[in-house]
Amino acid sequence: THYSNLKVAAQKHKGLINGAMLFDSKEMKPLYKLQIGNPGSSFAFEIAKNIGFPTHVLNRAKQKSGGKHVSFDQQLQQLEIDKIVVDKKEKELESKDVQLSEMIEKYSNLLGDVKRNKKQIIEKARQEAYEIVADSNKAIENTIKEIKEVKADKSRTKDIRKKLIEKKDSIKNKLGSTKVTEPKQDSLENINSPITIGDYVKIKNTDIIGELINIEGKDAMVDVNDVKLKTTLAKLVKTNQQPNYKSTFRSRRNRQNIMSEINEKAANFSLTVDLRGKRAEEALSILQKYVDEAILLSMHDISILHGKGDGILRPLIRDYLKTIEEIKDFGDAPLDMGGAGITKVHFH
Template identity: 30%
Template sequence: TVYVEPEAILGESNRLREIEGEEREEVERVLKELSSAIGEHADEILAGLDAVADIDAHIAMAKSANDRSAATPRIREGHFLTVVEGHHPLLDRETSVPLTVSVGGSSGSLLITGPNTGGKTVTLKLLGLYALLLGCGAHPPAERVEYGAFTGVFADIGDEQSVEQSLSTFSGHLKNIARMLRDAREGALVLLDEVGAGTDPAEGSALARAVLDTLLDAGVVIAATTHYGELKEFAQQSGRIRPAAMEFDVETLRPTYRLIPGASGQSHALEIAQRFGIPDEVLRRAEGAMGDEVRERKRRDQEMDQALLDARRAREEAERTKAEVMEERKALQQERRELQEKYARLRERLQEEVEAAIRDAREAYRQLLEQTKHQSGGSADPVRTDALHEAKRVVERLQETETLLAPVDEPPEAFEVGVSVRIRGTGRVGEVQSIKGNEAVVLIAGKRFTVPLSRLETAAAPPTQGKPSSASASIARRRAETINPELVIRKMRAELALEALEEYLDDVVLAGIESVRIVHGRGDGVLRRLVRECLAARKDVKEFHDAPSSSGGDGVTVVHFGS
């Protein structure tokens, strides 16, 4: 195809090319100016980019930790790693079996044995990944993690064979081990999978033991796996490295992926081969080819594994039982608290009802007294006298009920008949007449009261100290509010006046009132003498005297209470 530019547009085409060239030059000029302006702030821009990258990384780690319900690690001194109920970061936490493992520190190094496909390699990878994640500030997926930073992490896991580099499986392992022996220093974490494998078992196990001894001498923390019986015996006898085994369920012929500290697990090669379909004839020939010594060692290992399995199951059952007991205990404590609250509300309501009944009965009793004191000479009205006695008995029964409802803050003491006791919170002192069950009959000022033992304390001890309960203070306050500080018995018969006086004095003492006035009048002096004799016989009366002449003189007796 030949294109011939028409002569008519030749000039315009040339002009177009010139304009395009000018455009390119202008673009290059603008870009250079912008680049130069930006270049002046290159350090700030790069620092900002690094800061944004750090923030993005931390946000990503926080989101990952939140999504995986990761644990906040506890950082301690030393070189160790403890993982409780941990999961491999690449495995689904909902389906993977949690792993509990500890290396370094007081736990020392670890030699893991057990069956193929049992989880040994995953355990090593979990330890390495957790150490690196923690070193980066990430939170690993586990219930609890404690960490003391390692000085380095070295791993020989997997097959390093390479045709291009002329490396076999064994030589690939040796290359990694040589680097560990050269670079690992004290406090480093070294992970060795199938240490010494890939060559003659006798030479491989001897080499592996020498490598472990050398690394341990250097203060390195080791987590290694093996199938070699010689290394198992080395871990059990030397005390320099702790044995552990991946659990294998001999009943189901399947691994449980649980690490059992202190165990020296078998490889269970024949059992696993059977599960993967190897014919029974082949397995019988293999078992027959094993020597007596190997079979005896396998039998001992099976017995040990079974004992450890039984012990773990017993511990888990004990932990489940303990958890159930704790739950039941919490439920009972909650039920007890609810019952106590319900009882307190009921007691308060009953207390209010009893106090209301006492006020009503006392008011009715005083109205009868007022009516009686105006009665002229002659014998008293039997009906009115009986009503007075009945009203007084009602008041006494209500007051006893009120005492029973008072709250109890301390356990009861042990009392004997004849000892002096004090009713808590009242200051009233009396003598124990008899004890039946949780109650005692106490003689106070010539009267017998039935009082719960929990409401009593020995009179030899000082009165109960401390702030009284709110319920007790409320009871005393309401009593004080309802009692008149003055009792008028003028013109009353001696018998009725004495009953009214004793009742009034009991109420005053229970209410905690410090002083009152007894208006008895002058008259022939009988009531005055009766009042003085009654006051002198009471231990709760501190002193009494005539009122000032301006307030009644010898027609009024002022009484002060106290010990």
């Protein structure tokens, strides 16, 4: 039925259930698929507009049908959009849940290995310490005994003390010397100097360190163990830390690991970020990290779900997007994909 009161009645009364024939509102054609559980929209005004009905006729029809009917129809359309978003989130959640279970199992195994190794190391150190202390006590007792036997003969006492010192040095060698190397502090003078080709740089909000190999205007190319990453100078921080690539084999393995990590991030990257209900500062912080990651992974487009609400987030988000040079354009999503409640972003 296209009669709204019947749709409402089916929702309120037991024994009745709504159904809807699915419709492609973008192409303006029926899909001939039945969906049970929710009422559908008739898309009457959209279809009429699409086939060329005069605007004044449509406006008159909306007035005749009443604001409640139009509002109800729009709510049905929004409900369908929300359902699509929820279904997508549900699939993403299932995937993340599987990954989380695998990670928990992996780290549980690693933790078990660490505990076992820790116990063995402590036991070995305890035994070695016991042997060293026992050896030391024995040496001291023998020294005291010899001094008493020679009755404080100066030359003999001197020889005995020399032996004790030699024994002390021997014990020191057994204990070994542990040098604590303090981490090098980045020179403020070096860090604050302009970034130039050949400098080691770190990409903001990541642990990626590489060598800057090219600069074109505000764009930059970073070599991370033979993997070329394109980004902007604004996202780079100069550092004195250097990546440790010691051998060809290890370099190849590191490069494979980096590419594997990038591919995994790209595969698990969600093309939609939901900022609804977030405070302005929190939403902007989440958006900055999300856009940076999208650029790093060379995504072509993303969607930002902010809702219509009272319009606080929408202008804040768009003002920020205007500052990103990698963005080609952005605007409202199509009506059937969320309309003004979602901002669609396209990258160069």
